[in-house]
Amino acid sequence: MIQSHAMRLFTDHGYDATTVNHVAKSAGVSTMTVYRHFPTKEDLVLYDRYDPLIAAQVAARPPDEPLVRRIGQTLVEATRLALGPTDSGPSPSPEKDLLLARLRLMINTPALRAHHLDSQFATQKAIVDALLGDTPDPDLEFQTWVAASTCLAAMHVALMKWAQEDGHPDLPTLITQALTAAFNEDFN
Amino acid sequence: MIQSHAMRLFTDHGYDATTVNHVAKSAGVSTMTVYRHFPTKEDLVLYDRYDPLIAAQVAARPPDEPLVRRIGQTLVEATRLALGPTDSGPSPSPEKDLLLARLRLMINTPALRAHHLDSQFATQKAIVDALLGDTPDPDLEFQTWVAASTCLAAMHVALMKWAQEDGHPDLPTLITQALTAAFNEDFN
DNA sequence: TCTCAAACTGTTAGTGACTACCAGGACGGT
DNA sequence: ACCGTCCTGGTAGTCACTAACAGTTTGAGA
Numbered sequence: 001m002i003q004s005h006a007m008r009l010f011t012d013h014g015y016d017a018t019t020v021n022h023v024a025k026s027a028g029v030s031t032m033t034v035y036r037h038f039p040t041k042e043d044l045v046l047y048d049r050y051d052p053l054i055a056a057q058v059a060a061r062p063p064d065e066p067l068v069r070r071i072g073q074t075l076v077e078a079t080r081l082a083l084g085p086t087d088s089g090p091s092p093s094p095e096k097d098l099l100l101a102r103l104r105l106m107i108n109t110p111a112l113r114a115h116h117l118d119s120q121f122a123t124q125k126a127i128v129d130a131l132l133g134d135t136p137d138p139d140l141e142f143q144t145w146v147a148a149s150t151c152l153a154a155m156h157v158a159l160m161k162w163a164q165e166d167g168h169p170d171l172p173t174l175i176t177q178a179l180t181a182a183f184n185e186d187f188n
Numbered sequence: 189m190i191q192s193h194a195m196r197l198f199t200d201h202g203y204d205a206t207t208v209n210h211v212a213k214s215a216g217v218s219t220m221t222v223y224r225h226f227p228t229k230e231d232l233v234l235y236d237r238y239d240p241l242i243a244a245q246v247a248a249r250p251p252d253e254p255l256v257r258r259i260g261q262t263l264v265e266a267t268r269l270a271l272g273p274t275d276s277g278p279s280p281s282p283e284k285d286l287l288l289a290r291l292r293l294m295i296n297t298p299a300l301r302a303h304h305l306d307s308q309f310a311t312q313k314a315i316v317d318a319l320l321g322d323t324p325d326p327d328l329e330f331q332t333w334v335a336a337s338t339c340l341a342a343m344h345v346a347l348m349k350w351a352q353e354d355g356h357p358d359l360p361t362l363i364t365q366a367l368t369a370a371f372n373e374d375f376n
Numbered sequence: 377t378c379t380c381a382a383a384c385t386g387t388t389a390g391t392g393a394c395t396a397c398c399a400g401g402a403c404g405g406t
Numbered sequence: 407a408c409c410g411t412c413c414t415g416g417t418a419g420t421c422a423c424t425a426a427c428a429g430t431t432t433g434a435g436a
Contacts, residue, residue, distance in 0.1 A: 019392065030415050041393065068370075114306035118298060121305065145345045146369045153341035157333045181334045182256075183371065207421065218386050229422065 002027045002034055006044040011101055015045070015109045042115045045105055050082045051119065055126035067147035071127060072179040072187055075155050080172045096167060103163035120156065124148045154178040190215045190222055194232040199289055203233070203297045230303040233293055238270045239307065243314035255335035259315060260367040260375055263343050268360045284355060291351035308344065312336045342366040 005027040009018045020041055024031045038044045058074045065073075084093050106112045127148040132141055158178040162171050176187045193215040197206045208229055212219045226232045246262045253261075272281050294300045315336040320329055346366040350359050364375045 020394090021392085032416080033414060035394070036413080039394090110306060113309065114302035117305035117309065118302035121301065142345070142349060142365070143369045145349075146342055146366050149341040149345045150338040150370045153337040154334055157330070157337050161330060161333075177330070178334050181331045182338045208423090209421085220387080221385060223423070224384080227423090 002029065002037060003044055003047065007098070007101055010045065010105055015105055015112065040115075042112055045102055045112055046116055046119060050078065051123055052126070054078050054123060055130040058127050059130040067131070067144060068151060068179075068183055069185065069187070070131075071147055071151040072154075072175075072183075075151060076172045076175050076179075076187065079175060083171055100163060100167050103159060107160065107163060117156075120152050124152055150182060151179065154182045190217065190225060191232055191235065195286070195289055198233065198293055203293055203300065228303075230300055233290055233300055234304055234307060238266065239311055240314070242266050242311060243318040246315050247318040255319075255332060256339060256367075256371055257373070257375070258319075259335055259339040260342075260363075260371075263339060264360050264363050264367075264375065267363060271359055288351060288355050291347060295348065295351060305344075308340050312340055338370060339367065342370045 002023065006018075006023045009022055009026060020034055021031055023044065024034045027034070034044075038047065054074065057078055058071055061070045061074055063070075083096055083099070106116050124145070128141070128144045131144050131148075155175050155178065158171070158174040162169065162174050179185075179187045190211065194206075194211045197210055197214060208222055209219055211232065212222045215222070222232075226235065242262065245266055246259055249258045249262055251258075271284055271287070294304050312333070316329065316332045319332050319336075343363050343366065346359065346362040350357065350362050367373075367375045
């Protein structure tokens, strides 16, 4: 509830112009209560319950695939799962609208952009840990880091284009296109 | 001079534990003067005069190469240029030590990590702008974004490994390895 | 050598994010 | 009725950062 009030104020009056006090008053709670649930102001925008699931999904894919395909396909399927199966007509998916609003705020707010990129970095680490287990092969670890890092970078470009085009070209498709462009490989 | 005082205090006592006031006192100037030269505390660590040059260097490479090679090779050569030609013996290169110190701070300080990733994002935009000029081909623009984004992501992994290994394996070589691992292509 | 404008520096007072620290109120079980 | 636990609110404070004003230094041209 607090988060939805915050998102409304942020999109209406801008992120910087909205203080945490405003959010608290608007939600009818005290400032401290806001901070108890969202440790930083940025978390009011960026908290996403799907992020931690990605690492587990990566580990669940067949281990004989090349790293890039294994990670990339997971990203495509995870967004397909999170956003609903397909972009059929004028479906007013609230998940999609929330994600679009968050991306729009991210794009023009440096602090949010930076924090999001850092949480993407945390996702990288989670993916690497999930894939590596406890094998102490530094060479494989390096390759895994590179694969995770580049795949997420490609997805980020797809996210930005998706937000720019107001969510039209169907996000999983866009991510697939970005991965294909990056690695000259089919991500059907 | 202010920056060197700041780096010393940050590495000695930690980034968060050092206030901008401490830096100012240590450098013998007022707090405001620090802010005049470095708009944010993070800039005391992250300001790098080489970053803006990359975009120009990318545009200067032969335009018939594939995008990834064009950008990737530029990154390798730019770091070779910035850090001195090669890692020959115990050369006490101050550039190298400064970069290492900055990376170490970045890795364990969330705020710095986030800000650096965002400035990397700015570098991406600069590269895309430099390569695209004013051709309004949205498809090519997308591909350019993907190429720039993935190349910089690979470089970032190389930077982290380089800092982790205390700067031993020669940075340009590491970046080349990361690019090769990412794209299955030779970056000799 | 003098002049004047621009650039640099310092002081003060403020905003806003964020953090202790402490104090009540709402429950669920014994 | 009793008690521990969780959620909430208030207060005071730190720190990054900004705005507005005032004094100083510098350097280029007359």
